[in-house]
Amino acid sequence: MKISIVVPVYKTEIYLRRCIESLINQTIVEKEIILVNDASPDNSLEILLEYKNNYPDLITVIDLPENRCLGGARNAGIKASTGKFIGFVDSDDFVHKEMYEALVNKALLEDADIVDCDALVLNENGKEISVEISNTKEQVGLLDKAKRKSLILNTGRVFTKVFRRELFFSNNLFFQEKVLFDENNLIPILLVFAKKIEKVDYPYYNYVLSSNSTCRGKVEKYSPEDRYFNERLLSTSFVKQRFIDNGLYSEFQEEVDFVVFKLYLSTLYGTYERYKVLPYHRLKELKKVKDVLSNLHNNSYYKNLDWKSLIWFRINSIHPKMFSMLYSLNKKINDTIR
Numbered sequence: 001m002k003i004s005i006v007v008p009v010y011k012t013e014i015y016l017r018r019c020i021e022s023l024i025n026q027t028i029v030e031k032e033i034i035l036v037n038d039a040s041p042d043n044s045l046e047i048l049l050e051y052k053n054n055y056p057d058l059i060t061v062i063d064l065p066e067n068r069c070l071g072g073a074r075n076a077g078i079k080a081s082t083g084k085f086i087g088f089v090d091s092d093d094f095v096h097k098e099m100y101e102a103l104v105n106k107a108l109l110e111d112a113d114i115v116d117c118d119a120l121v122l123n124e125n126g127k128e129i130s131v132e133i134s135n136t137k138e139q140v141g142l143l144d145k146a147k148r149k150s151l152i153l154n155t156g157r158v159f160t161k162v163f164r165r166e167l168f169f170s171n172n173l174f175f176q177e178k179v180l181f182d183e184n185n186l187i188p189i190l191l192v193f194a195k196k197i198e199k200v201d202y203p204y205y206n207y208v209l210s211s212n213s214t215c216r217g218k219v220e221k222y223s224p225e226d227r228y229f230n231e232r233l234l235s236t237s238f239v240k241q242r243f244i245d246n247g248l249y250s251e252f253q254e255e256v257d258f259v260v261f262k263l264y265l266s267t268l269y270g271t272y273e274r275y276k277v278l279p280y281h282r283l284k285e286l287k288k289v290k291d292v293l294s295n296l297h298n299n300s301y302y303k304n305l306d307w308k309s310l311i312w313f314r315i316n317s318i319h320p321k322m323f324s325m326l327y328s329l330n331k332k333i334n335d336t337i338r
Helices: 014-026 044-054 071-081 100-109 145-151 165-170 189-193 225-246 253-274 280-294 307-318 320-337
Strands: 005-009 032-039 059-063 085-088 113-114 118-121 128-132 161-164 196-199 205-208
Touching: 005 014, 005 071, 005 100, 014 032, 014 044, 032 044, 032 071, 044 059, 059 071, 071 085, 085 100, 085 165, 100 113, 100 161, 145 189, 145 253, 161 165, 161 253, 165 189, 189 225, 225 253
Parallel strands: 005 032, 005 085, 032 059, 113 196, 118 205
Antiparallel strands: 085 161, 113 161, 118 128
16 A cells, blocks of 8 residues: 545635545556544534445544544544555545556655645635745755754645655654644654655645635634634753653754744734734733744844745734734734725
């Protein structure tokens, strides 16, 4: 078995058939499709079982008794997999029929641990919005320290890649479970453990910006405001902990700290977008994460950050309540202009 394709499923019944059909129609011969129902409350499980009944030798269905989020569903699929390589597809997306044949053949030809491709970004009506370039040519090949640093800073997407299965098991690295943003803290260190990464320059993956998409709806359907906030911070802090636990933090400290900083900033902006008025206890918790980054002023990546991000970060560091007021005012002005 060459490729195991893992699909976490939660509240995506209207997109599910399109996704599964695109996997059934893959031109690669040696494949298995592992569909993981993440305790979805809709009719997703019935659809999965229908496909399992029609393709018993191709499809495996795992029905999780409780919701474990994307990370838990992905882990269940990884542990059930039998392929030499593993790919991940979000259940509201779909893929080009030659995707996995192209990526696996490249992996076998180059003896690579990971192979990446690009993605087409589509709206709900299937109209192309853009092409999202994943890992660049400068990041691929046999990995040295410079390439590993670059990969930590710019990981690309998890779903545009195939991974050698052994990469997870030999390093005991799996997705964080029962939290949102599970890949934020896994993919950087997983890329560091790879010996060789390759790239196929074609947008094989179709990433659909629907009301249920990963960066928006897939998070929102799991995620009231408090959960978004708590788990975003948890995932952010876990990035650094992964590197510490594996004895790699000192070697990649600047890169890891800067990644944590960028995730902190996006948490900051995302939180203010979600709350009309940010509660004071949230401001205090944000400040705790900022304190972890107390030596950031010596970080070479931080010094080269764009001035706008630096100003927002420094205002929040000095006076979080002022940041809240200014950010709300700025948002109102921008909304009015639009």
